[in-house]
Amino acid sequence: MSTPVLETENLVKVYGRGPAQFHALKGLTFEIHRGESVAIVGKSGSGKSTLMHLLALLDEPTSGVVALDGRPVSKLKPKTVSALRNETFGFVFQQFFLNPNQTVLENVTLPLKIGGVSKSERDKRGMDALEQLEMADKAKNKATDLSGGQKQRVCIARALINNPEVLFADEPTGNLDSATSETVEDILLNLQRNHGITLVVVTHDEDLASKCQRRLIMQDGEIVEEQTGVRASSSHKAPVTAGHGAPESRRRRRILPFGKGAAR
Amino acid sequence: MKSLDVTKSALSNTLRSKLRTALTVIAIVIGAFTLTLTSGLGAGINQTVDRIFGGFGEDDAIYVVPQVEADAQEQDGPAEYDPDAGAEMDSGFGTGMLSASDVETIEGLDYVVGVDTEVAAQIEYVEAPDGTQYQAQFDFALNDVLAEFAAGGAPDRTAMEITIPEDWLEIYGADDPDDVLGETLIVAAPNAVGQTSDIEAEVVGVTQGTLAGVGFTPIPSVALAEEVADINAEGFEGQMPEAYIMAAAEIENLEQNEEAVKEALAEEGLWGLTVEDQIAMFEAVIDAITWILSGFALIALLAASFGIVNTLLMSVQERTREIGLMKALGMSRAKVFSLFSMEAVMIGIMGSVVGVGLGLATGFITDGFLTAEDGPLGGFAELSVFGVDPLAIGGIFLLIIIIAFLAGTLPAARAAKKDPIEALRYE
Ligand SMILES: Nc1ncnc2c1ncn2[C@@H]1O[C@H](COP(=O)(O)OP(=O)(O)OP(=O)(O)O)[C@@H](O)[C@H]1O
Ligand SMILES: [Mg+2]
Numbered sequence: 255m256s257t258p259v260l261e262t263e264n265l266v267k268v269y270g271r272g273p274a275q276f277h278a279l280k281g282l283t284f285e286i287h288r289g290e291s292v293a294i295v296g297k298s299g300s301g302k303s304t305l306m307h308l309l310a311l312l313d314e315p316t317s318g319v320v321a322l323d324g325r326p327v328s329k330l331k332p333k334t335v336s337a338l339r340n341e342t343f344g345f346v347f348q349q350f351f352l353n354p355n356q357t358v359l360e361n362v363t364l365p366l367k368i369g370g371v372s373k374s375e376r377d378k379r380g381m382d383a384l385e386q387l388e389m390a391d392k393a394k395n396k397a398t399d400l401s402g403g404q405k406q407r408v409c410i411a412r413a414l415i416n417n418p419e420v421l422f423a424d425e426p427t428g429n430l431d432s433a434t435s436e437t438v439e440d441i442l443l444n445l446q447r448n449h450g451i452t453l454v455v456v457t458h459d460e461d462l463a464s465k466c467q468r469r470l471i472m473q474d475g476e477i478v479e480e481q482t483g484v485r486a487s488s489s490h491k492a493p494v495t496a497g498h499g500a501p502e503s504r505r506r507r508r509i510l511p512f513g514k515g516a517a518r
Numbered sequence: 519m520k521s522l523d524v525t526k527s528a529l530s531n532t533l534r535s536k537l538r539t540a541l542t543v544i545a546i547v548i549g550a551f552t553l554t555l556t557s558g559l560g561a562g563i564n565q566t567v568d569r570i571f572g573g574f575g576e577d578d579a580i581y582v583v584p585q586v587e588a589d590a591q592e593q594d595g596p597a598e599y600d601p602d603a604g605a606e607m608d609s610g611f612g613t614g615m616l617s618a619s620d621v622e623t624i625e626g627l628d629y630v631v632g633v634d635t636e637v638a639a640q641i642e643y644v645e646a647p648d649g650t651q652y653q654a655q656f657d658f659a660l661n662d663v664l665a666e667f668a669a670g671g672a673p674d675r676t677a678m679e680i681t682i683p684e685d686w687l688e689i690y691g692a693d694d695p696d697d698v699l700g701e702t703l704i705v706a707a708p709n710a711v712g713q714t715s716d717i718e719a720e721v722v723g724v725t726q727g728t729l730a731g732v733g734f735t736p737i738p739s740v741a742l743a744e745e746v747a748d749i750n751a752e753g754f755e756g757q758m759p760e761a762y763i764m765a766a767a768e769i770e771n772l773e774q775n776e777e778a779v780k781e782a783l784a785e786e787g788l789w790g791l792t793v794e795d796q797i798a799m800f801e802a803v804i805d806a807i808t809w810i811l812s813g814f815a816l817i818a819l820l821a822a823s824f825g826i827v828n829t830l831l832m833s834v835q836e837r838t839r840e841i842g843l844m845k846a847l848g849m850s851r852a853k854v855f856s857l858f859s860m861e862a863v864m865i866g867i868m869g870s871v872v873g874v875g876l877g878l879a880t881g882f883i884t885d886g887f888l889t890a891e892d893g894p895l896g897g898f899a900e901l902s903v904f905g906v907d908p909l910a911i912g913g914i915f916l917l918i919i920i921i922a923f924l925a926g927t928l929p930a931a932r933a934a935k936k937d938p939i940e941a942l943r944y945e
Contacts, residue, residue, distance in 0.1 A: 312846055313939050333850050340848020347942065351843045355534060367527075368849045370520050 257324060258285035259420060259452050260309055265318035267304050267475075278304045280475040281318065288419075291446045291453040293463040296472030302456045303424055305472070309454060310343055310422045311335050340369050344413030344451075346423035346442075350405045352397035358384065359393040362411045369416065383411040387441065403434035410441060420452040421445065427459045439465060519853045528860035531833070532868075542822075542829045543869045546918060549819030550873020551880070553914050555904075556815055558881040560808030562905035563729065564801050570666055570728055570900055578772040579634075580779055580790040581660065582624055582765045584616055615761035620788060624767050627782050629775040634675060634740050636660045636764040637747035642714045644736070645704035646689040657735045659743040660766045663793065664732040666900065669695035670723035673739035680705070681723035681737045695724035705742070709752035717745055727898055730800060819918065822869070823925035826862050830929035834858065834936075841933050842941020855934040862926020863919055870918040874911060 267279040278301045286292050286309075294302045307313040308320055311327055319326050322342070327335065344365075352361045363371075363380040371379075384390045387407040392400060400408065406426060413421055423442060427435035439462045446453040455462060463469050464484070471479040519527075532539045616635070625633050636658050644654045657665075662672035665681065673679035680703055690698045701721045706714040719742050725733030738746070767790070769779055776792060783790040791799075834841070841854060885904035888895045895901055 307939050310846075313937075333852075336845070336848045336850045338848075339846065345846060347843075347846075349942075351839060351942065353840055353843075364844070365847045367523055368519050368844060368847050368853070370523075372520075373523075 257288065258321075259288045259323060260286040260454075261321045261324075262309070263319040263321075265305075265308060265320065266316045267301070267308060267313075268316040278475050279308070279315070282477055284470065284477065284480070286420075286452060286454060288452055289446070289450045290468060291443060291466040292455070293466035293469045294454070294456045294472060295458070295463050295469055300472040301475040302472055304475075306422055306424055306454065306456050310345065310420075311339055340365060341416060342419050344416065344418035344421040346406070346409050346413045346421070346426045348425040348428050350409050350429075352405060352408060354396065354398040356397060357393065358389065358395050358397055358400070358408050361397050361408055362415055364412060365416050379415055380411075383415045384408075386414070387411045402429055403431075403437065406430060406434070406438050407441070410438070414445065418451060420454060423453070423455040423457075425457055425459075426455060427457065427462055435459060435461070519849060519857075524853065524857050524860055525864075528857055528864050531857075532861050532864045535833070538829055538832070539865060539868075542825045542865055543872065545822035545825040546819070546866060546869025546922070547873035547876065549815055549822050550870045550914060550918055551877040552815035552818055553812055553917075554874045554877025554911070555881055556808055556811035557907065557910040557914065558877065558904045559811070560804055561907035561910060562881075562885060562902045563804050565905040566901050567729060567797055567801055567804070578770075579663070579766045579768050580772070580776070580783070580792055581796070582616065582620075582767055582783060582788050582790050583763075584614060584620070585784065585787050585789040615763060616765055616788075617762075618760040620786070621762060621765055623786050624765055624783070624788065627767070627779060629770045629779055630767045631770050632768040634660060634766040634768075635744075635762040636740075636766070637744055638750075638761065638763055639738065639743040639746035640708060640750045641746060642706040642708045645706060645716070647702055647704075648689075650689065651706075652689065655735050656743065656746070657732060657737040658764065659738050659740045660764055661732045662737050662739075664728065664730055664796075665723070665737055666726045666728050666733055668724045668726050670699045670721075673722050673737065673742070675740040677739055678717065678719045678742050678745070679722045679739045680719040680742060681725050681733075682721055683725050683727065683734055683736065686736075687724065698724060703736070705738070705746065707746040707749040709749050710754040713753075715749050717742065717749075726900075729898060729901060730796070819921055823921050826865055826922055826925035827928055829865070830858060830862055830926055831932065833861070834929045834933045837933075838936060838941045841936050842938045845936065845938040846942060851934040854936075855930045858930035858933045859923055859926040862922045862930070866919045866922025867915075869922075870915050873918075874914060878906065878911075 261284070263283050265279055265282040266277070269276045269278055282305065294305060296302050304313075308315050311320070311322075314328065319328060321327065322338065327338070330338070353364075359377065359380045362383055363376040366376040366379060381390060381393060384393055387410060389404065389407050389411060392404065392408075397405065397408065406429070410426075413423075421442070426442060427438050430438060439459070442453060442455065442462075443465055445451050453466070455466065457463050467482065467484055469479075469481040470477050471481070615638075621633055621635055624630060639656050639659075641654060641656060643651045645651045659673075659675070662675075662681075665672060667681070668684050670681065673681060682698065682703065684695060687693065687695060687698060690701055692698045698721050703719050703721055705717045705719055707717060708714050719738065723737075725737065727734040767779070769775055772792065780790045845851075845854060881904035885902055887893055888903055889898070889901050890896055895903065
């Protein structure tokens with residue numbers, strides 16, 4: 255098996271201090287391999303986003319180790335970590351986070367601008383990425399003029415622009431209707447399959463989770479189950495909410511009825 | 519992120535909320551405007567002084583007055599009476615006058631080739647050829663070198679000659695200053711018992727008033743002033759001590775021997791000043807006034823800097839998410855800091871460009887109006903109350919940019935400190 259691109263050891267995250275302390279992650283150890291697609295699923299508040307932020311080096315664990323390509327990152331300088339994020343990772347955030355006052359192209363090329371790439375090069379690569387997502391004709395539009403699905407595609411284009419090794423997506427379909435979700439899922443998985451990008455996705459979406467090669471099921475800050483293998487469709491889905499609870503058998507698009515996406 | 523991109527982004531960010539930026543910029547504009555005007559005022563007057571006195575390079579005299587006793591002011595209570603000191607009638611000490619022996623001392627110094635003295639000359643009135651009498655007072659004869667002439671020139675120090683100020687032309691019914699040259703002015707000098715004697719003096723020059731206060735009254739020749747002083751002394755009971763207001767010591771090779779002569783004078787309790795020294799003193803006063811006025815402008819700028827802090831803090835708060843996103847996408851703290859301080863600098867640049875521009879325009883227009891021939895300050899020769907000192911203008915730009923940068927550091931540090939996760943969670 256290939257070397258893990260990301261691995262964790264006894265990862266703990268505690269929020270707050272004293273009596274208000276909250277153990278969001280309670281000692282997680284796992285690996286994510288190069289080119290793999292991994293879904294992190296679980297109830298709202300189970301610690302999925304917290305975990306993703308630690309993996310993406312956006313936050314530091316209270317204790318435990320995150321290693322990138324076998325090297326522990328906890329001892330890296332903030333500047334190196336920033337550069338790593340800029341060059342190695344791509345991010346798709348749940349709430350888009352597009353700058354409303356900038357054009358689509360400017361939004362997409364922001365990581366390159368931060369990385370210090372020249373304007374002409376930025377625009378060329380930005381247009382390529384937008385073309386890949388069939389959004390080239392909207393390049394000059396303001397980001398606010400787009401529909402939800404279009405915005406998410408712009409976000410994906412932005413995540414791809416620096417040819418990342420790892421693409422992190424926090425509920426990439428959380429804001430989208432089912433048809434658009436399908437498109438976005440296909441785009442993400444295509445990228446993983448055809449471009450060898452490692453995909454780490456946090457999701458409530460059963461469809462998306464089932465299309466990933468591996469699923470880490472979280473509950474109260476712990477990984478309670480790990481499932482491998484792509485599932486053909488939601489019809490014979492595994493009891494992803496399993497753990498200690500009873501297997502879910504009702505047919506639902508959403509894995510969790512109380513999930514963020516469902517609540518919206 | 520490249521510096522060029524930081525600058526561009528900063529500029530477009532400041533233009534995002536135009537009204538807010540404009541209001542902040544206005545505060546800076548007011549400071550920059552005021553500072554430009556005050557420094558321009560100082561520069562204008564100093565340039566005038568330089569221009570007027572620039573031509574006196576050939577003047578090789580040191581002007582001597584008694585040294586001001588510095589400790590006189592520090593004394594506690596009145597000095598005790600000393601009969602011996604008081605008896606020395608010849609001494610000009612303490613009267614602010616030079617005594618005859620002082621003049622002798624000056625004459626005896628090295629490098630001194632000649633001494634002209636300024637006597638106190640009291641006149642009753644002057645009389646025009648048509649018999650009309652005018653109230654008048656003499657300027658110092660030795661001020662002739664500082665005068666600015668509309669026509670003619672300085673009186674010959676040994677002849678009975680005089681100059682008149684420009685506004686005296688009317689007593690001869692003349693419009694053109696050249697027309698009065700060669701005319702006669704009768705000077706009536708009183709003696710100790712109140713009788714007056716007439717002296718005829720030839721008008722050889724027409725003066726324009728200068729900022730140094732020279733040329734607003736008739737300047738007599740040295741000989742004329744002495745003649746008047748002699749008449750003043752007539753009928754005085756007892757021996758009138760010879761006293762001089764000032765002495766002009768002509769120095770051989772002034773540039774080289776200036777310091778030596780001044781030191782020698784200081785040892786004798788005398789104070790020597792060249793024309794240049796006098797200009798420097800005058801300019802020091804102008805500079806001091808300029809600095810005081812500029813102080814007010816600086817206060818305005820200080821207030822404006824808080825406007826920048828306020829605006830940028832608001833901006834940082836509003837853009838929390840954007841900052842979080844940029845940090846998440848790999849922008850370093852230092853770059854976030856520089857992006858926001860650059861915004862502050864942009865506000866500073868906009869404010870200073872507009873403020874300095876407006877200040878220069880206002881300064882020149884006002885100057886043109888005030889010093890026009892018939893303007894309120896038209897009577898001063900070659901006066902301009904506004905000038906451009908490129909160094910000062912550059913200094914104003916630099917100062918404002920530094921102030922703006924400093925004002926931006928607090929908000930910029932806030933932005934740089936933001937945690938990307940919290941920023942992205944921020945609703
Ligand atoms: N900054 C914080 N301070 C205190 N508690 C926090 C903080 N951030 C997260 N938590 C808590 O940690 C737990 C895990 O949060 P996290 O955002 O990882 O949940 P999640 O699994 O992503 O949920 P969701 O599906 O709703 O996004 C939650 O109970 C949350 O309240
Ligand atoms: Mg979450």
